[in-house]
Structure formats: C-alpha cells, structure tokens
Amino acid sequence: MLRFAINRLIAMVLILWAVSFVAFAIIQLPPGDYLTTYVATLSANGDRVDPAAIDALRRQYGFGEPYIVQYWKWITGILLRGDFGQSFEWKAQVTDLIWGRLGNSILVEGLAVILTWLVALPIGIYSAVRKYSLGDYLATVGGFIGLAIPNFFFALILMYLSFVWFGANIGGLFSPEFENARWSLPRIWDFVSHAWAPILVLSLSGTAELIRILRANLLDELKKPYVTTARAKGLSEFRTIIKYPVRVALNPLVSTLGWLLPALVSSSVIVSVVLNLPTAGPMLLRSLTSQDMYLAGAIILLLGVLTVIGTLVSDLLLAWLDPRIRYGGK
Amino acid sequence: MKFSVLGTAGALAGIAIGALMLANPVLAAQQAPSLDEMVSSGALPPVDERLPENPLVVDPVESVGTYGGIWHSALRGGLDNAWIARTVAYDGLVRYDREWKEIIPNLAESWEVSEDSRSYTFHLRKGLKWNNGKPFTADDIAFAVELFKEPSYGAGTFIKNPQNPVTIEVVDETTFTLNFENPNGTIMDELASVNGLTLVSLSKDYCSQFYPKYNENAAEEAKAAGFETWELWMTDRCGWATETIRWANPDLPFMNAWMIDQPLTGDATRVTFKRNPYYWKVDTEGNQLPYIDGLEMRVSDSVEEITLLALNGQIDFQDRHISTVANQPLFYDGQEEGDYRMGQEIQSSSNTMVIQFNMNHVDEKRRELFANKDFRIGISYAIDRQEIIDAVFTGQGEPYQVAPRPESPFYNETYAKQYTEYDPDKAAEAFEKAGLTKGGDGMYTFADGSPLTITIDTIASLRPEWPDMLELIQLQLEAAGIKMEINNIDRTLYYDKRPLGDYDAQVWGGDGGLDVVQEPRYYMAANAESVWAFRWQAWYNGSTPEIAEEPADWAKQQMDLYTQLRGEGDPDKRAELMTQILTIGQENFPVIGVSLPGDTYYIARNNLKNVPDTMFQAYLFPTPAPYDPFQWYFAQE
C-alpha cells in the first residue's frame, strides 16, 4: 500500500509540474499583455496615457522577459514564498483574491459530487439488476435528459422560473443579509435555498454519466461466477448483489472521480457566471479575457492541483477498495 | 448655451457662486439622526465643527428630503468600478452643473485663470475635512502632484501628460496654483470630468507613509507586506481617482458623500458604503447631506441576475448594464410589479455605430481605397439605415452621420445628414469613381481586378447590437456589390490590431456627440481612439513614434487648429476653432455613421425622490453623479 501511495505521489508531483507549466503557457498564449488591455480601457474612457508610465509598469511587472525566466520567477515565488504574484487588474496580491472564491468552488463542487453519488448509486444498481425493466428505462431516460440539457441553459431557466414563480432570486450563494454573517441555522438555510440550484445543475450531467457507467460495470459483474458462488452460499439476492458485484463494480467508479472533478470545475465556470456564484470560475473567465495573467495562472494552477489531488485521492481510495491494485502496486 | 466654453465660463460662474455662498452663512446645521448618538457619546464632534466654514449649499431637484434608507444597485463583476465612479466617487475640485453646461465650484469654491491660460489658481473651502476628520488642504493636492510626477508611478492623468508638463505651487492652506508649460484651455473640463479626480483623491497624512520620500523604510515595509516595490504597495493602499483597488481599503481617507463600509475585495459578493459624517455639503435648509444612509451594491457576474433584481424591485436606481433596447419591454411591463419607474436618458453619443475604415492600412492598395472619400461615400449610400433602425432599434432613432448631436451648439444638419439616404445608384456611381470595377459575379474588385473583401472587426461582448447591425449591413453591401466579412473578436485583440495597422475597419460607439471639444476622435485624428487614422494620431500625439506617419494636409490642418484650441483661453475663439475643425471633418468625411441613438432609460424605485426625469448619459459626465445622488432621498410611506 505504502509503496503504491508513494508511486502515485511521485506521479502526481510530475503531473502538477506539467500542469503549472501548461497553465503558464496558456495564459501566455494570447497576443499582447495585460497592459495593452489596461491602456485600451483607459483610452476608451477618454483618459490620457503616458507611454513612459506604461513602460515603467511593464518593467515592474517583468513583462517582455523570456518565457522561461517569467515562469521560473513565478513558480519559485509560489513554491518558496507561497506568493502567486500580483493581479494587475485588481492591483492586489493574488493570494488575497483567490482563497475565498476557491473555497466556494470546492464547497459547491464537493456538494455536487456528493449529490451525484447519492443519486447515481441506487439508480444505477436498480437499472442494472432490473435490466430493461420500466424502472430501468425511466432511470436511463431521466439520466440522459440530465445529460442532454446544456447546464448554463438549465441554470438560466431555473433562475427565471424561480423568479416568476416565487419572486425569489436564487443567484449567488447567500442573500445580502446573510452575506457576511457568521454560520448559523438560518444562514445555512439561506445557503441551501440559494445553493440548491447550482448544485442541482452541476450534478445533473455527472449523475447521468455515473448511472451509465455503474450500470455497465454491474452488468458485467453480475455474470461473473462468484455471484453464483455467493448465491450458492444461501445469501439473499439483495445481500448477494450488494456485497459482491456492486462492491466490485464500485472500484472503476471510484476512479471516475478523476474525470468527474475537472468536468465539474469546467461546467461550474459557466454555471457560476449565469448564477453569479462567488466561485473561482467567473474570476478566471474575467482574468483570462483581461490577460490578468498571474491571477489566471494561479486559478488554473490551483484548479489543476485540486483535480489532480482529487484523482490521487480516488486512486488511493481505489487501491484501498481493490486489493488487486493495492498489491499489484501499479 | 455654450458647450465648448465650459472652462472659463465656469470659472466666472465659479467666482459668482462662491460669492453668493458667503452671502448666506449657514446657521445651525442639522445632521442625520443616525449620527446624533455618536455625537452625544463624543465619538464625533458636533455637525457645525464637522462642516467647513461655508459648506456647499445644494438646491434639491424637487424638495428638501428626509434622512435614511439604503440605495441598492449592482456591479457587474468585481471590476465594475465605473459604477462606483458614477455614484460615489464624483467629487472633484469642480463639477459640472446638472445641465452639463457650466463648471461649478465643488471642493474649490472659486478659481482664477491667467490671461495666457497657463496658470490656474484654486481656492479651497476653509475647514474641509477627510472622512477621518483630518483637514483637507492644498498640501494634499501638492502631494498627489508630487507623487504622480514619479516616472515609475501611476498612469492616465494630466499630471503625467508629456505634451504639457505641470507644476504646483502652494500659496497657503487653501490656495494653490497649477502652472502649465503650454497654454491649457481644456484643463477645467478635465477637472470637472470623471477623470479629474486624481488630484483630490490622496490624503498626504495617510498616503505619505508608503512613499520613500517621506518614509525612508517604505520600500522595506512594502517588501514585508509582500509587495515587490513601494509603487505596488502604494497602489494597493492609496488607489487613486476611481481605480478599482481604491475601494478595497477602508482606511483610505475620502472626501465623498459615502465612505467604504464593506470593501470591494476580490471575493466580495457585495460592497457597501455608509454616510461620511464629515461631508461638506448641505441642503437649502442647512441639513447636512447626504440624505441616504448608505449604498449597497451586489457584485454579480450575471447581467441576467441584475435584470431580475431590477424587475423584482430589489434595485433602487440603476441604468448601467440593464437599460438595453432589448430589456425595455420587460422593464416597461414590470413597472407595476416591481414598483419602479423608468426615466429618460439622452445619450451623449452621436451614433449607434461608427464604421472606421483604416486610412493607414499597411497594405498599399487598401490604404489607397479606404483613404478614398468616394469609396466611403459609396458605402454610406449602400447602407439602408431606416431598415437597420426598424430591425435593430424598433424604429427608434434617425439616419445620422458621426456629427455633433442636435442638442449640441455645434450641431450642423448637413454634416449630420450627408450621404445618409439609401441610394444604390449613387453608391454604384461613387464606387466607380473610387476606381472599383464590377467583376463577372456582380461584385466589385480593385481596379487591377484583384478580388475585394472588406473585413470589419467588432466586439459582440461590448455591444450586442453591433453584430446585428453588421449582419444587416453585410447583406446590404453584398446587394450593392461589396463583399464584407464580420470579424467578431475579443477586446484585447481589438486593441492589439491598432498599432499593427493590418485591419480593414473597426466599429465603435459614437463618442463626442455632446462633448464635442473634449472628444473629437471622429472629427479629426485626435487620439488613440481615432482608429480610422491611428498612425496620424500617433504622429500628432508622439505617443508611439515607431508607427507615426505624417498625416494628409487636411488632417494636419485640423491638428494645428486643435493645438491652438487647447491653448486658447477665450471661449468664443475656441468655439470658432472647433467649428473650423468640424468643417474640415465634414468635407473629408473620415468615418461612416449609421443612426442617432434613441434615448435610453434608467430604473428608479417610485419612492426615490429628487431624481430628474431626464438625464444626459455620458461617461466624462458620469451619469448619474452630476445629478447629485447625495440629495436623493426615499419618501417615507
């Protein structure tokens, strides 16, 4: 187990490094830099810009240096000083900007994952065991509809309907009065009354996917001899299925966390924009368009880290669940 | 009715009003009940001590109001500082009056201008105080100038204008003089505009601690605070004028009617402001302003959410982001439900969309073509403006070129209407004259027969109606035999292309319809926004010499005139110069307009009073700030 974990950790570090490199490359891709945007907005406001001042800023921000140098500065800053650099647009420390939003992201996406599993598990099992039954069809249809609706679209409609029907605004994560209050029952309730929408929207597509995978896996497992063995022991049908095939079918499912997370993060970017969630998503979107590179870079990097760690956790979980992998050591 | 002459007309008026103020000394000022308890507890000095000797007396729009209430509105994302500028921040040395005709006193109660309009002397009110109670004096102004003189610090203010360097001399606590190297006729307008706030936005007492000149360990402290340089730390602590970061630091002293309560940090989901107990304005009955206790702005990345909030009556006043043509029916129907009203806003812009063909194109053939007036005339004739107005603007507006608006003293019908009628024949004629030849497929080609396709850049995210209009124009031009592509790109790319000069044409809004003098970008190659002649303006401004190009004679002539205008003190002469510039513009017809923007609208809760029914909508005149939100109030039910 330990050896396995260590292997995975090494792999993770490598991937993280790659992530950071790509993240930095991506934010470098678009032509021009933040200052072009900045100058643009200034002059769009009919404001005068002194080229000298801009050059000064350029030098301060260390633009124009070769890619590798910039990258080196950036990554060492992060590793040694936990300093993600400056957000040009906010004229503030990136670290001061992102943690709160990242926290929200993790909260919302985490809840979405949980909901996804809670829903997908029973349905998936049911539709596998009762293959081609009415319930199976309903479940599949329902799941697929969830998969088919573009989530930003769904979010928008939810928001509008809740306005028309309840005259309520489900945007954001809290209503103003609870915004900066400390946690309390009413605040939790307020949170729920806002957060249900994004969580629902986010978990929708993932759920469908999970149901499908679980169903497929389970169908394979149900044919395996050991199921008969279990029956031959005199176990009840329910216990047989839960203890053996489901248990085995879960393994590959656990590893799906790996892709579930990046997918969630991505779609949450869009949903967050529609529903105005104070998550990392909208900030990332904005920073990318305005080429606020260090902010964008930090967010991409951290989201990447988030997902990679997610994958690692799911791998370890998998190993813990599945001795073959654990002892196979690979 | 003298638009161009704002500067000195304002100056005179300034003195007049200043005198008038002294004439009616303020007796026994009242304050908001919310402050009483603080005063009685001694946490706050009594109102008379907080107010300056002669506070600015504000005439309420309708009636003297009552204290209380919160003004709810929304920011689109955390970087929508423009809305804060339009609501809280607009309090410079001077300000525009509500008709946007004159410049009236504000922090400065009067000022004089030297004959050669090189030096401007301002007299601040006596006893002005920052919201932390510290006095606001000429030294604070001097500090700002000193700081922005630092080549490594700040950007975008007249203090840093290389063309016309400025120095400041402090006469006494309340008096100072700005001395410009060259005559400067437009500085008063700049100071009255939203861009004129830099001077009064920094408290020396607070900000000097981040400035090595006053604190030798400023640099180390910056490092300790996690900033590379002292400049970065200064920017972070003492954001100037309307910079976003300014609203993130509650300790930073303010001179505005409201001060930061919950700051605009990166993860803020709402920003709140509360009344500034030291605010230096009173109403005609001597009540200290503002009436409204505070502002609450929801930070929302979703326009849809903001729209819904407004429809839901959860927004007290807002026009920004939501008052689009498309939303108008929604808001109209929702008035009962949401208990709000819609007010009229007259746009300062002269056109719904300006098509700027690139006369400095790097490709010789295209440069020649686009620089050819007949070609542009042809395009203009080929556009069926009424059709576009009906389709995109539900019939609102009229065919219009890029020329001063009817409300402007510079209005000139011929300029506004030339080539606006839809006439395929004339178009064809013009194209022939421009040397284009019709190919076999009925499409025009260059004289040498090489195919011609013009690509027009636009930014859908900025103005959703532009792509629509362009799509119609695309079809109309196709009918007239001109192939056209729409290139919908990101804003940054949009700006990046300008210096490169390889774009055929870009579109933008019709700025400068009312603020003709301040914003002549479409009448002449005046600044970096004159995309139709980017390299000419580079030559004029000397900002980016590497791409500068010597302009055509007529353009040069305009530049000379404008340089004169900048230096001209006498309003009438300035008006005259501007008229000449416009006449040349009219002759050479540099850019093509589509239609005069119809009025837009604002949303205001029915119980919000003292809000004028009609406003001008502009940025330099940062609507609604010039309509004195600090004298708005909520009627008690």
Next chain:
Amino acid sequence: MTKPLLSVNDMAIVFTSPDEPDIEAVRQVDLTLTPGKTLALVGESGCGKSVTARAVLRLLDKNADISRGEILYDAAQDGPVDIARLDPDGLAMRSIRGAQISMIFQEPMTSLSPVHTIGNQIDEVIMLHERMSQKQARERTIALLDQVGVPGARDRANAYPFELSGGLRQRAMIAMALACTPKLLIADEPTTALDVTTQAQILDLLRQLQDDFGMAILFITHDLGVVAEVADEVAVMYLGDVVEQGDVYEVFRAPQHPYTQALMNSVPRLQRKAERQRLSPIKGTVPSPKDRPEGCAFTSRCPHAFAPCPNIRPERTEVGAGHIARCHLLTQANVEEPA
C-alpha cells in the same frame, strides 16, 4: 440399501429466449444420491450436466425453468422437500443452500470474489447458517482451511484469492463448501482448471473428506479417468438425456449404451505399444438440442441406429443390479431372447 438423500425424477429444463424457440436443454434426468456415496455425472460439454447440477440448487438463470419432474430432497427431520417447487430466492431454498447442499465450481479464480479475503468469504457462510460470532466463525474457518490442507491457514485466511495458487484456491472453495457440513456436495468439474498433480491431490482430498463428513457427492465431469477414480456410481448424459447409469464398476466393465461404449473405446488404455489398437473416436459431432431427434438423442451418431431410434424414446431398461440404460437395442435383445 440406505434411503436416498436426493432423488431427481424425470426432470426437464427448458431455456426460453425472446427471439428463438425454447430449447429443452435437459430432457429427462433421473438421479439418486445416497449419503456417503459419490455419483459422477459424465458427458461432453453442453450435454446439460452442469445445468442439472445447478437445477438442484435452483441456481439456474432467469430464462431457464424446470418444466417437468421433481427434485426430492429428504433431509431426515421434516420429510422430503421437492426443491423444484421451492421459490429459488425464498427462505426455504436459501436455508438449504450452503447449509445442506453446497457446491464447488470449476474455476476457483473467478468463483471467488477478487476483493474479499477468502477468510471473509468463508466466515460469511458460517455466520449465515449457524449462530456464531465473527470470531468463532473465523476459528472454524481456520480449522476448515487447515483440514482441507491449506498450509498456514491462519495467515492465508486473510489472503485474497489472487494471492493463492490454483490448487489452494480450490481447497479454499472446498473449505467454503464444507463450512456447514452439508449433506450433499455438488462438485462441478472441480479439477478441470487444475494441472494433473493438483487434480490428484484435490480428488484425494474430496474422497478423504467424504469419509470424514459422510456426505453425498454429485460429481460433474467430462473426464472418465476422474470418474474411475472418485465415483461409486456413474450416470452418462448425452444431449440432455441420461443414457446409462449404474455402479461405476458395472458400467465400465460392460457399457450397454452405444454412446457409453464409444466413450470407453475413445479412452486409451495403458498397453504395450505393439498391442495398442487405434482409438476409435465417435463419428460426427454433437447436434444442437434444436435438431435433436424425437427418439434417441444419439441416433445421428450411433453405429447401430435402426428403425425405431429416431422416433421412439427408448425405455429405461434394467440391465443389471441398479444398472440402467436407454437403448432400443436392449429392448430388442429382451424380445429376441426366447427365440
């Protein structure tokens, strides 16, 4: 003769499928199992022997169904039960499975859950059928593993199947099957997946365990060698029919049914090279149950096939003590005798 523990009478099993005609995989099976004795069920792959075995535990797939006949299980206390009539998932059936009748499968690898330790899998049966705590159960498990010759039982109990050799796995399987000392053990080709030496060991083990526990064994195989080794009685199946059954010695000595005879000839005997005669494989191939003749199933390949064979089902004919075969030749013989 002791009273039979389990007797299958005239059982038929039909497979239904939505888009094909039903298939009668098992047409007519009669078997009797007596405690302490081993009945070997022999036949080629697909002759229906495994199906028969599973039918006894009602472990058939959903689309298979016992269409005829009875499976009488006589568990001393409360008189005989007809398993064929029980609800396969019902409590009654479940309390028989694993406790009274248990089963060993062909492939020990896939027949054990890959993600549970064998200990865990054995404890389960014990705790299920006998009131025992986890600890007691585990003790019993270890004892069992020890008994079936798993070295270092205590540690091996915590091992996962894939950590064990094929032989050990099969021993574990056996341990699991014997966990509740069943009265009947069904072994479905328990040795096919194993190499020859291990085969031998497992067979010894089974024989020895039978002596210890005295249970009956239904031994499914296609390997006559194995039959000779373990069986007391043998039943030969061909395409869903039991064509001949009886005392293993009897049957091997004097096989009556042409099919059985063919089988015998196809098995090489150990002889000096010179004396060896060529093996005579059965001609033709096994037809699918679909085109099985109404009469004797073996008709299509039978060297002696004649008039009645295709159409009339031969009767069960007693050819010796408890030695029964189904062939028209036999009935003919009886007829001709007087002449």
Next chain:
Amino acid sequence: MALDTIAPLAEETRPTRVRESQLHLMWRRFRRHQLAFVSLWIVVAFYLVAVFAEFLAPTDPGAYSARYTYAPPQGIHFFVSDENGWHFQPHVNGYTTEIDRKAMRRTFVVDSEVVIPVRFFAPSEPYLLAGFIPMSIKFIGVENPRDPFYILGADRLGRDMLSRLIHGTRISLSVGLAGVTLSLFFGIIIGGFAGFYGGWFDGAVMRVVEFIRSMPTIPLWMGLAAAMPKDWSALQTYFAITIILSLIGWTELARVVRGRFLSLRTEDFVTAAQLDGASDWRIITRHMVPSFSSHIIAAATLAIPGMILAETALSFLGLGLQAPIVSWGTLLQEAQNIRTLATAPWLLAPGICVVVVILSLNFFGDGLRDAADPHGR
C-alpha cells in the same frame, strides 16, 4: 484423456466467425432495444435535415425583416371557408403589427382575414443545395416571399427561426461528427499502439491522457481560442474549434481502444495470427479492430453529444463559433437572456433540438454498446 479430444467443440476458427457474426449479432441484439432503435431513426432524420438544409429551410437563415422582429409563431391551418363552404388550403394567417413606442416593441395580432397560402415545393430564387447542386424550389414556402411565414416565429431581427434552426443543425451536427471522427482517428492510432505494444509507450500515453483529463477544459479552450489568429474566416474558426474539441476528445476513445487491445492482445486468435507470421499492422487492422469495432462504434456515438454540448458551451462563453455563423450554440447564445425567456420563448427551440438529438444519440449509442456486449443478456 478428455472427451474434448473426440468431441470437437465449437472452439476453433474463431477470428473469421467473430468478424462476420459479431456485427450481425450486434445488429440483431440492437434491434431488440426499441428505444435505441427509434433513436437511431431520429438521429438519421436530423442528419438528413442537416444535409438538405437549403432545401428544407423556407428562407435564407440571414434573411431579416424589419417589420417582423420577435414575431410569434404562426399556426398552420388547413381549411379556408368562402361562399361555397370549406375547402382544403394549407395556409398561415398574416399579422397586423404596430410599434408600441413606450415599451419599445412590436405587438402582433393574428389577422385571420389575411390568408397566406402555403405550398410544398414552392419555387424560390435559385440556390446551391449542399453547395453544389443548383436548385430553385424549396420543400415548403409561401407564394409571395414578401408575406410573413414564421412557423417557429422570428428572432430579434425578424429572421425565420425554423430556417435558422435547420441551418444550425447542419453546423452543430457536423461539428460533432467531424470532432468525433478526428478524435477517433487519434484515439485509435494512439490508443491502439499503446494497447498493442504496451510497455513504456503505453505508460507515456496513459500519463498524457491522465494529464489532459486532469486539466479543467474550459481554460484550455479559452486559451487556445484566444490564441486563434485574428483574421481567420468563419470556416477556419469552425475547423479550428472542431480540432480544439477533439484535442480533449481523443483521450476517452484512446482509453477505450487501449483497453480493448490489452484484453485482446492475449486472445488465442491474435497469437494464432502472430504465429502465422502476420504483420502487426495486419493483425491490428484485420483481426483486432474488427473484433471490437462494435465497441468503437458505440464509444464514438457516445462521444458525439459531448462535442455538441461543448460547441454550445464555447459559444456561450463568446469563444468558439460566433454569429453570423448559425449553429445551435450561437442560436442559444442569442437566446441567453431574460427578454427571450419572458417574451419570445420560441427562440429556445434550439435548446429543445439539442436535448432531443443528444438524447437520441445517447440511447442509440447505449443500445449499440449493450448490443456490442458479447454476453448481451
């Protein structure tokens, strides 16, 4: 001494059998799966629409009409009454429209007096079907092209929603198809070799896949889209987008293919082929790929919806395809506002199309997969 020696079992001669029979079997099993079967036809129908877009669409997708902005859908009526009673005449009714200046909108009142006859195979100005077949009749249309004909209503510029929808179908569906084809190509090549040769190459590929999939895709796309050359034409962007999409898409397919390869590599018939001295390429193409082509088909089908959704998502972000290109994504983007939801819900039609198509594709693909599953029931 086993029976098997004498009784030949249905074991040998596997590969050939596998190849013919598997697809055949698959089809048989698939037909049993009604839902999937129906879906198949829906998908086919949509693709037909995509192919014959110009013919089916009553008008040009760009054709606007200032007088009919936000015109609501017209119902089609089949009978008209005149002095000599009712008689069959498919038609739509005209609107009377006026501008409400205060609310800034057009109000439409259906005027049942005005009968606008609708006819099939109506003549139209000549156009090129699928870009090369010259034609001059439309499937359905009105006598006089000036008359309003908005079965699904009109958008904010008075453009016929139906026509736009039909043309959008072409773009969106082809993006999906092209993207998947591309990813399939990468997937099979890369995944195939990884699975076939295994070893370090396999390891490397799997790391790369793992890496790509651990990146949140939106930033990737944004970065790439932003880096797209400024002066690219609509068509170029279109292809660029498909490529960008498949850059992420291939990983999934590569995984599937690799998995199958790994499991097949050890199968007897492959070993047999190797012993016959068949070249790797031959083994892969003639033996292995056919033996799991069914799985590939299924996987590919299931990948298309993702592509379509991705396209809409990108458009929503203002990346990807942009007006004037008409795709479901761009249409949806235009419908992304409260105004539409509140006053012109018919503009959400593309949303419904997306849902229907993706549903069908999923059922179809799922059916295929179940069918491809060797032990189907």
